[in-house]
Amino acid sequence: MIEPVLANDFDRLFEIEQQAHLVPWSKGTLLNNQGERYLNLKLSQPGQIVAFAICQSVLDEATLFNIAVAPAFQGKGYGKRLLKALIEQLKTQGVQTLWLEVRESNHTAQRLYLSLGFNEVTQRKNYYPTTDGGRENAVVMALYL
Numbered sequence: 001m002i003e004p005v006l007a008n009d010f011d012r013l014f015e016i017e018q019q020a021h022l023v024p025w026s027k028g029t030l031l032n033n034q035g036e037r038y039l040n041l042k043l044s045q046p047g048q049i050v051a052f053a054i055c056q057s058v059l060d061e062a063t064l065f066n067i068a069v070a071p072a073f074q075g076k077g078y079g080k081r082l083l084k085a086l087i088e089q090l091k092t093q094g095v096q097t098l099w100l101e102v103r104e105s106n107h108t109a110q111r112l113y114l115s116l117g118f119n120e121v122t123q124r125k126n127y128y129p130t131t132d133g134g135r136e137n138a139v140v141m142a143l144y145l
Helices: 009-021 025-033 078-091 105-114
Strands: 003-005 041-045 048-058 061-069 097-103 121-130 135-144
Touching: 003 078, 009 061, 009 121, 041 078, 041 105, 048 078, 061 078, 078 097, 078 105, 097 105, 097 121, 105 135
Parallel strands: 061 097
Antiparallel strands: 003 041, 041 048, 048 061, 097 135, 121 135
């Protein structure tokens, strides 16, 4: 089931965030990314949230800030289902372009985005922190809705 994120979901979202990302967001950052400009969705299996997406819209553009699938549920198509639902809802809101950034090393996510029609637009050098104190490039992608 895919539905909007609710205020009482953030403890579970934070758990998924900690498990799914190399350098995860803080709980405060998660909590700060909500409000009227946001379309935040969760995908639930019976009894638990297994994935979420954080997306902000400004005028006719949207940016996917975060998408995460709990590691035990990765590779089952949940991220793709969630992203497709997000895209459909953005279309109904009149959004023209969906933007995102992804780690240059995250080839699995890049394949997912390409399969849904995203195009690589540019790179941001040294954008993401790494666990060893270094930096990694971000690949900027866009989907024209």
